Structures are given as structure tokens and as C-alpha cells.
């Protein structure tokens with residue numbers, strides 16, 4: 716059997732020269748990898764989706780527990796998943812099944828500013844950038860590895876890049892620059908008064 720060496724690579728995503736949080740980076744596997752299903756949760760806490768970005772493989776289920784005192788009404792009209800959880804409080808609604816690869820935008824009927832995403836990918840190797848724009852990925856041969864990068868503020872779909880084509884920083888980081896025409900829609904502050912009266 717061939718031996719597959721795995722290399723740890725740190726990828727940095729930036730926009731306008733600044734680190735970009737909440738970007739989804741996937742490794743495009745040439746060997747048709749099949750991801751595994753997971754069972755995760757996206758909380759409604761402080762009148763935000765937490766986390767704002769969740770990445771899963773098809774067949775995964777997501778719970779949407781409400782940790783606030785106020786009720787929420789979570790929905791998506793996206794092609795990859797249409798669903799609605801009507802006004803609910805702290806009780807635990809049924810988990811939602813995500814079967815179709817694609818990008819699912821989450822909203823709340825009550826709180827217009829609440830915005831979140833579920834990114835459903837068939838690839839098993841993915842990550843979401845942290846506040847410093849970084850994500851650690853394991854790849855086979857870095858000179859052959861292809862990645863995709865997506866962020867909610869990007870105008871078109873995910874962009875593709877080869878790790879060899881990416882600027883390599885002085886500390887060995889691979890940096891990908893993306894363009895957000897209208898800024899970062901996921902960088903929003905919750906009204907302090909709303910939080911005061913709405914949060915547990």
C-alpha cells in the first residue's frame with residue numbers, strides 16, 4: 716500500500732490586507748473522499764447564531780437550541796435547505812437534517828440582524844478561520860493540494876486556489892486574499908439594549 720504523508724499547513728485568509736474571520740476553507744480531495752456525518756448544534760445566544768459559520772458533511776444533523784429568554788424563529792430559504800422552526804423558547808426543537816451540498820443562509824424572523832450560515836461540503840477536510848484569519852489544514856502533497864475559500868461577504872461562490880500558487884509568508888503561512896465588495900456581513904454588533912433584555 717502507498718504511504719500517505721500528511722502535512723500540516725497553516726492558511727491565512729485576508730480581505731483588504733486584514734485577517735478575515737469566519738472564512739470556510741476546504742481541501743479538495745482528488746480521491747473522492749467521503750465525509751462523515753456529524754451531529755452538532757448552533758445556539759441562539761445573545762441574539763446571535765453561535766457559531767455564525769458551521770461546516771458539515773451531507774447527512775449531518777444540526778440542533779438549534781435557544782439559550783435566550785426571548786423567542787426565536789429560525790428559517791432558511793436557501794436552495795440547499797429550506798426549513799423553518801417557528802417561534803420557540805428554551806425547549807429543544809427537533810434537529811434539522813442537511814443532505815445537499817451548498818450554502819444555507821440562516822435568519823430569524825424576529826431579529827433581522829441575526830445572520831448565520833451552514834456550509835455543506837462533500838469534502839472531509841475543512842476548517843473555519845479564527846479571528847487572526849488562520850486555519851490549520853492537513854494535506855497530502857502540499858504542491859498538489861487544491862483548496863476552496865468562501866466567505867459570506869464574497870459576491871460569487873467559493874474561489875479555488877492551489878497551495879503552490881499562494882503567497883507564502885515569512886513564517887511559512889500560506890496567504891489567500893479575497894474581496895468582499897460590501898464588507899463583512901458577519902461582523903455585526905448586537906444592540907446592547909436588546910442583549911440586556913434578551914439574553915439569559
Ligand SMILES: [Cu+2]
Pocket residue numbers: 762786787788823824825826829
Ligand atoms: Cu431571533
